[in-house]
Amino acid sequence: MTALLTVDGLVAGYNGVPVLDDVALTVPPASIVAVLGANGAGKTTLLRTVSGLIRPTAGRIVFDGHDLRDVPVERLVRLGIAHVPEGRGVVAELTVEENLRLGGLWRRDRADVRRAIAEVYDLFPPLAARRGHAGHQLSGGERQMLALGRALVARPRLLLLDEPSLGLAPRVTAQIMALLGELRDRTGLAVLLVEQNVRGALSVADRGVVMSLGRVVVATDAASLRADEDLRHAYLGF
Amino acid sequence: MERFVFLTFDGLSKGAVYAAFALALVLIWRGTRIVNFAQGAMAVVTAYAAYSVTAASGSYWAGFAAALLGGLLLGALIERGVMRFVEQAPHLNAVTVGLGLVLLLQGVLGMIYGNEYRPFAAPVGQEALTVGGMPLVSPFDLFVFGTVLAVMVLLALLFTRTATGLRMRAAAFAPEVSRLLGVDVNATLTLGWALAAAVGALAGMLVIPTGLGLHPTAMDLVFVTAFTAAVVGGLDSPAGAVVGGLAVGLVLSYVSGYIGSDVTPLAVLALLLVVLLVRPGGLFAGVRARRV
Numbered sequence: 001m002t003a004l005l006t007v008d009g010l011v012a013g014y015n016g017v018p019v020l021d022d023v024a025l026t027v028p029p030a031s032i033v034a035v036l037g038a039n040g041a042g043k044t045t046l047l048r049t050v051s052g053l054i055r056p057t058a059g060r061i062v063f064d065g066h067d068l069r070d071v072p073v074e075r076l077v078r079l080g081i082a083h084v085p086e087g088r089g090v091v092a093e094l095t096v097e098e099n100l101r102l103g104g105l106w107r108r109d110r111a112d113v114r115r116a117i118a119e120v121y122d123l124f125p126p127l128a129a130r131r132g133h134a135g136h137q138l139s140g141g142e143r144q145m146l147a148l149g150r151a152l153v154a155r156p157r158l159l160l161l162d163e164p165s166l167g168l169a170p171r172v173t174a175q176i177m178a179l180l181g182e183l184r185d186r187t188g189l190a191v192l193l194v195e196q197n198v199r200g201a202l203s204v205a206d207r208g209v210v211m212s213l214g215r216v217v218v219a220t221d222a223a224s225l226r227a228d229e230d231l232r233h234a235y236l237g238f
Numbered sequence: 239m240e241r242f243v244f245l246t247f248d249g250l251s252k253g254a255v256y257a258a259f260a261l262a263l264v265l266i267w268r269g270t271r272i273v274n275f276a277q278g279a280m281a282v283v284t285a286y287a288a289y290s291v292t293a294a295s296g297s298y299w300a301g302f303a304a305a306l307l308g309g310l311l312l313g314a315l316i317e318r319g320v321m322r323f324v325e326q327a328p329h330l331n332a333v334t335v336g337l338g339l340v341l342l343l344q345g346v347l348g349m350i351y352g353n354e355y356r357p358f359a360a361p362v363g364q365e366a367l368t369v370g371g372m373p374l375v376s377p378f379d380l381f382v383f384g385t386v387l388a389v390m391v392l393l394a395l396l397f398t399r400t401a402t403g404l405r406m407r408a409a410a411f412a413p414e415v416s417r418l419l420g421v422d423v424n425a426t427l428t429l430g431w432a433l434a435a436a437v438g439a440l441a442g443m444l445v446i447p448t449g450l451g452l453h454p455t456a457m458d459l460v461f462v463t464a465f466t467a468a469v470v471g472g473l474d475s476p477a478g479a480v481v482g483g484l485a486v487g488l489v490l491s492y493v494s495g496y497i498g499s500d501v502t503p504l505a506v507l508a509l510l511l512v513v514l515l516v517r518p519g520g521l522f523a524g525v526r527a528r529r530v
Contacts, residue, residue: 051418053414053417053418073417073418074417074420074421074422074423075420076418076420077418077419077420078420082418083418085414085415085418089412089414089415089418091408091411091412091415091416092411093407093411094404094407094408094411098404098408101401101404102404102405102408102416102419102421103419105401105404105405105419105420105421106419106420106421150419154419154420
């Protein structure tokens with residue numbers, strides 16, 4: 001089965017300072033790949049390079065046959081990739097409804113956008129209850145729901161998720177992780193999940209990629225990662 | 239008393255123009271964090287365009303339309319061709335470029351049209367109508383109120399009810415996230431400049447008939463006054479721009495009426511100084527919502 005996303009030999013950084021050093025990974029369709037590692041390992045930089053916010057200096061990024069290095073950031077969502085950045089990126093000054101509409105503005109099929117928004121409200125009842133509220137009035141968990149919901153309005157095939165558990169209570173994190181698994185199983189969604197919460201990520205992931213200092217040090221199935229104690233101690237802190 | 243009422247209406251009429259112009263400045267500020275120092279010069283260019291079109295066609299309204307369309311075009315051209323290169327740079331660069339544009343535009347206008355003051359027609363009478371023996375408002379004042387109100391309603395509808403308006407607001411509040419959601423942020427910037435320039439062009443058409451005439455520097459004082467109004471209202475607040483514009487219009491009208499019109503430019507600058515010293519954030523300064 002060909003991978004949905006292939007990253008190969010990726011080198012990237014900021015202002016000449018290299019952060020990613022020859023990174024390679026694949027994301028199969030309908031799977032969750034967790035990207036783990038300490039702060040500064042390059043996990044966020046990896047996602048930002050895949051979505052085009054950072055241009056790589058070397059390497060390839062191929063999504064469903066498209067070379068993403070030629071694709072401007074704005075066109076990514078049309079290809080089927082939704083990136084929920086670090087910090088969620090809920091537009092605080094806009095309402096819940098406006099944030100969701102924003103996720104679907106690029107689409108021609110307005111009826112399907114309305115359906116997708118309705119589905120998001122079904123998925124996240126707290127959002128439905130607060131659709132007229134501004135982003136800054138929501139709790140952390142609600143903002144995460146909104147950021148996810150907004151990404152789902154675009155009906156993506158690949159979700160790039162940067163630390164969704166950040167600042168959230170354990171119960172809410174567990175709900176989010178379970179939801180990702182359910183979306184994968186029900187709709188065939190693929191997720192590249194950057195997480196510091198290793199247990200949470202591995203509880204739902206199919207594969208795990210461990211990064212350290214800009215390189216991939218381990219890439220294996222999630223079950224092996226969960227079981228390998230030395231590995232966990234060395235790179236994941238438990 | 240008569241004088242006070244007259245000065246009040248006159249102040250509100252001028253204030254409406256300052257409000258519109260200040261709104262144009264706030265539009266650009268919110269979208270790009272740039273104060274467009276060339277806003278006044280751009281409005282003069284479109285006023286000259288209206289002048290030429292009216293002279294050639296004999297129709298004021300053809301000239302009026304030419305000014306607004308010209309504003310859209312000029313705003314887009316200047317954003318794409320000039321301001322794009324300083325949008326990410328330190329603010330001073332954008333100010334310098336703006337001032338350079340003023341010199342360029344005014345110089346070119348002087349070369350084409352010469353430096354004499356030309357009479358600039360208004361579509362309706364500028365004599366105040368008397369109500370109960372008291373001169374109140376002129377038809378032109380009513381025209382000014384009407385058009386400025388219409389523009390503000392249209393802009394409000396655009397920003398709150400349309401997809402384009404949503405894109406523009408999102409791009410202004412959160413440009414990076416908006417790009418990830420498929421919004422062409424560069425295109426929204428260009429559109430913002432085009433709209434702001436059209437609003438500035440309208441302000442020019444509304445104020446030049448009431449002054450000394452059409453001249454390359456005709457909008458200089460208006461720019462300073464409207465900028466003061468925008469600062470008074472808080473550069474981030476469209477509502478503040480409107481209130482600030484009306485307030486400044488009233489203040490200047492009273493100064494001009496009771497003290498003398500020579501003092502007016504001084505009064506504008508003094509007001510700006512006071513506001514910047516006492517409440518630089520403006521009357522409507524709110525807490526900026528955090529990025530979440």
